Amino acid sequence: AQTVTQSQPEMSVQEAETVTLSxxxxxxxxxxxxxxxxxxxxxxxxxxxxxxxxxxxNATENRFSVNFQKAxxxxxxxxxxxxxxxxxxxxxxxxxxxxxxxxxGDGTTLTVKP
Amino acid sequence: xPEVTQTPSHQVTQMGQEVILRCVPISNHLYFYWxxxxxxxxxxxxxxxxxxxxxxxxxxxxxQFSVERxxxxxxxxxxxSxxxxxxxxxxxxxxxxxxxxxxxxxxxxxxxxxxx
Numbered sequence: 637a638q639t640v641t642q643s644q645p646e647m648s649v650q651e652a653e654t655v656t657l658s659x660x661x662x663x664x665x666x667x668x669x670x671x672x673x674x675x676x677x678x679x680x681x682x683x684x685x686x687x688x689x690x691x692x693x694n695a696t697e698n699r700f701s702v703n704f705q706k707a708x709x710x711x712x713x714x715x716x717x718x719x720x721x722x723x724x725x726x727x728x729x730x731x732x733x734x735x736x737x738x739x740x741g742d743g744t745t746l747t748v749k750p
Numbered sequence: 751x752p753e754v755t756q757t758p759s760h761q762v763t764q765m766g767q768e769v770i771l772r773c774v775p776i777s778n779h780l781y782f783y784w785x786x787x788x789x790x791x792x793x794x795x796x797x798x799x800x801x802x803x804x805x806x807x808x809x810x811x812x813x814q815f816s817v818e819r820x821x822x823x824x825x826x827x828x829x830x831s832x833x834x835x836x837x838x839x840x841x842x843x844x845x846x847x848x849x850x851x852x853x854x855x856x857x858x859x860x861x862x863x864x865x866x
Contacts, residue, residue, distance in 0.1 A: 679839055681793070681857035727793060736781065736848065737806055738855070740793040 638663045640730050642741035649718045650749050656703075657713045657744045659728030667733035670704065670711045675725040675743070684726070687711065715746075723748045752776045756842050756858035763832055764866055771827045771861045773842030782825045783843040783855070784817065786810070793841070799825065800848075832865045839863075 639662045649655035661670070672684040687695045687704050694702050699719075703712045715722055728741040755774040763769050775782050784796040798805040799817055816828045825844075829836055842858040 678859065679787075679862075680859040681841060681843075683854055686854070729793075735806060736783065736798040737795045737808070738785075738793075739795070742792045 638665075638668075638730050638732065638739050640728055640739050640741035642726075642728055642744050644744045645742070646745045646747070648747040648749060649715070651718055651720060653718055654714060654716045655718055655746065657715075657726050657728075657746065659711045659713070659741055661709050661711065661728070661730050663709070663730065663732075665732055665734070669731045669733070670702075671729040671731065671738070672700070672702070672711075672713045673727045673729060673740075674722075675727060677724075681727075685713065718748050720748050720750060722746060752856070754842055754844055754856050754858035756840075756861050758861060759859070760862045760864070762864045762866065765834055766831050769829050769832055769863065771829075771840050771842075771863070773825045773827070773844075773858055774823050775825055775842070775844030776846075776856055777823070779844035779846050779856070781805075781845045781848060781853075782817075782819070783845075784827045785841045785843065785857075786838040787841065787860075788835075788838045796827070796840075829863075832863075834865050837863055837865045 641660045668689045670687045674682045674684050685697045699716045701714045725743045727743045729738045731738045757772045782799040787793045795808050797807040797811045814830050839860045841860045843855045845853045847853040
């Protein structure tokens with residue numbers, strides 16, 4: 637079974653600075669997808685960014701980018717120019733190419749300081 | 751952007767009662783899911799549903815749980831006899847294509863179920 641580990645329960649960043657959230661996963665599969673979701677206090681799950689395992693190029697979405705290291709099974713999220721609205725719980729998720737099920741990490745609570 | 755709609759936003763029930771959580775997926779989506787999140791814990795997969803059948807389910811999804819698509823728009827999760835440990839936020843999600851691709855999952859805003 638796949639597992640997803642987020643080793644940082646809490647992180648904080650100064651507004652306009654850059655922060656990196658860590659995620660590692662364990663799988664024996666070669667084909668899969670990785671996601672970062674944002675969960676603000678409203679508790680709605682919002683997709684931030686996604687990465688296909690077969691792509692070497694790291695995904696980027698505006699201020700959000702990932703550092704995908706397939707051999708190390710690492711998938712970190714970098715948030716540049718942090719904004720107050722980025723404050724939320726962030727979940728890393730794994731989805732197998734053989735299954736519709738997503739496996740989530742424990743989450744990292746990000747605080748943005750003005 | 752289209753949204754997945756869940757009702758009610760909060761549901762309080764007595765232990766042993768049946769509850770039905772309702773979801774309206776995005777209209778052209780074909781794949782539907784339920785996840786749950788116990789307060790302070792990770793989001794957990796419950797079940798996926800396609801073509802009026804369960805595609806996959808987790809160990810959590812035991813005989814007390816069932817899903818149904820009673821008409822062309824609603825997707826429901828029923829818990830037959832609720833237990834205290836069923837208290838959680840329940841998220842519905844849908845996707846246009848198979849989640850075995852890079853298809854984006856759209857989540858609803860959740861139903862907070864409290865079992866007393």
